[in-house]
Amino acid sequence: xxxxxxxxxxxxxxxxxxxxxxxxxxxxxxxxxxxxxxxxxxxxxxxxxxxxxxxxxxxxxxxxxxxxxxxxxxxxxxxxxxxxxxxxxxxxxxxxxxxxxxxxxxxxxxxxxxxxxxxxxxxxxxxxxxxxxxx
Amino acid sequence: xxxxxxxxxxxxxxxxxxxxxxxxxxxxxxxxxxxxxxxxxxxxxxxxxxxxxxxxxxxxxxxxxxxxxxxxxxxxxxxxxxxxxxxxxxxxxxxxxxxxxxxxxxxxxxxxxxxxxxxxxxxxxxxxxxxxxxxxxxxxxxxxxxxxxxxxxxxxxxxxxxxxxxxxxxxxxxxxxxxxxxxxxxxxxxxxxxxxxxxxxxxxxxxxxxxxxxxxxxxxxxxxxxxxxxxxxxxxxxxxxxxxxxxxxxxxxxxxxxxxxxxxxxxxxxxxxxxxxxxxxxxxxxxxxxxxxxxxxxxxxxxxxxxxxxxxxxxxxxxxxxxxxxxxxxxxxxxxxxxxxxxxxxxxxxxxxxxxxxxxxxxxxxxxxxxxxxxxxxxxxxxxxxxxxxx
Numbered sequence: 201x202x203x204x205x206x207x208x209x210x211x212x213x214x215x216x217x218x219x220x221x222x223x224x225x226x227x228x229x230x231x232x233x234x235x236x237x238x239x240x241x242x243x244x245x246x247x248x249x250x251x252x253x254x255x256x257x258x259x260x261x262x263x264x265x266x267x268x269x270x271x272x273x274x275x276x277x278x279x280x281x282x283x284x285x286x287x288x289x290x291x292x293x294x295x296x297x298x299x300x301x302x303x304x305x306x307x308x309x310x311x312x313x314x315x316x317x318x319x320x321x322x323x324x325x326x327x328x329x330x331x332x333x334x335x
Numbered sequence: 336x337x338x339x340x341x342x343x344x345x346x347x348x349x350x351x352x353x354x355x356x357x358x359x360x361x362x363x364x365x366x367x368x369x370x371x372x373x374x375x376x377x378x379x380x381x382x383x384x385x386x387x388x389x390x391x392x393x394x395x396x397x398x399x400x401x402x403x404x405x406x407x408x409x410x411x412x413x414x415x416x417x418x419x420x421x422x423x424x425x426x427x428x429x430x431x432x433x434x435x436x437x438x439x440x441x442x443x444x445x446x447x448x449x450x451x452x453x454x455x456x457x458x459x460x461x462x463x464x465x466x467x468x469x470x471x472x473x474x475x476x477x478x479x480x481x482x483x484x485x486x487x488x489x490x491x492x493x494x495x496x497x498x499x500x501x502x503x504x505x506x507x508x509x510x511x512x513x514x515x516x517x518x519x520x521x522x523x524x525x526x527x528x529x530x531x532x533x534x535x536x537x538x539x540x541x542x543x544x545x546x547x548x549x550x551x552x553x554x555x556x557x558x559x560x561x562x563x564x565x566x567x568x569x570x571x572x573x574x575x576x577x578x579x580x581x582x583x584x585x586x587x588x589x590x591x592x593x594x595x596x597x598x599x600x601x602x603x604x605x606x607x608x609x610x611x612x613x614x615x616x617x618x619x620x621x622x623x624x625x626x627x628x629x630x631x632x633x634x635x636x637x638x639x640x641x642x643x644x645x646x647x648x649x650x651x652x653x654x655x656x657x658x659x660x661x662x663x664x665x666x667x668x669x670x671x672x673x674x675x676x677x678x679x680x681x682x683x684x685x686x687x688x689x690x691x692x693x694x695x696x697x698x699x700x701x702x703x704x705x706x707x708x709x710x711x712x713x714x715x716x717x718x719x720x721x722x723x724x725x726x
Contacts, residue, residue: 286383286605286617286688286690286691287688287689287690287691288384288617288684288685288686288687288688289684289685289688289689290520290521290530290684290685290686291684292672292682292684293520293528293529293530293682293683293684294521294523294527294528294684301672302672304670306690307670307688307689307690307693308690321521324443324516324521324610324611325520325521325610325684327385327520327607327608327609327610327615327617328605328606328607328608328617329608
């Protein structure tokens, strides 16, 4: 089994197509949608976790590419700017997945992008503009 | 044990022994109060966090012809400043905003640029745009003036904070049903999180809880430069309830501080945009405590386990001014990342930065050890306090 967190960007013509449904039905992939934003006639974006055999995942991603869906790894989507961060730790209290934690001795922020589900709770919690979402 | 003059002589000769308020905890655990007091001359403290009661005043060089700002209207980078003084003195508070800012009309407001951001730009060496509109007089005929000015263009620029360095602060929670946006940060509903605003065992006024060695006239680390305690802070409470260790249990001491803005920097003066609340200035502030007797060390050995803070609901109790709290939690519990309120586990986050407060205490330690910072004797005690005998 392989697991991948991805950001899918759908061009307007694909918004009416059941692309995600096909990923499940045709490629036997387990799909967990973490976030989605669909603007009719403009763009659709979904953050999802895909789980399946290496082959299914490879085939599924090829299918997405054929359809014209842009696939990006999720790590680039949320940024922690260390030089702006003052290590106040306000973000850690609102992060639901422990993507933002405090190193207990140094009391500094540790950002683990692989745990991030792009909920963006940290953005409002940060008074210093140190968290930025590209979503 | 040792006088302030002896400590300053040791600073001058480079023989002074300085430790931070965190280091003193382990030292006392290992060697005891008596021996630590014999070894150590100075304990440095530090804190860093948003302190809304902060601002600057500055004096501009006159234009030709001259202009009288007093009684007119002044903005800096569009942010409203106060000019109700003489011709060229202007004050800018860190929470001031531009007229155009929607504030909370679009809720929660972002408060991207306010007085604090102007202050941060100035200490970072950037120029700001001053705009004056006023009435003309025979001696000050000019009515409008615009200029791009940096810190070095002013005759004087002073950080003046009427209320900083709270000794004790609330831990904020939200018992309501919707997310609220407060000066204690974003608080999620139904006890979603708990925010604290203190550096605990490193915090200046918690290491000298009875204010025995500091008062009006004490030289301090301020915003990366030097400053002074100039007065009790506004809302200073002279005689709070205290626990057995002398730590306050109810609202207590605050400080009014000031210092030359020249020499401060944007690492220790940082603009904060607190969502839904407003702009604020995060200030780095550190106070050196002279070890004139053993009691100084006994108090400075305070641990995060010892210090407790009241947990207060900011959905109703705080805005409606209802007294009481939901209980007390220790700094050690707050730093563990989780506290228990009403039987529910609640994750904790800070508004103050312990990491940067530590930088303040270490930098102050270094300046003293290198002979660049001398200690002062307070000229007067703060209200409710009694200065130590022999200071």
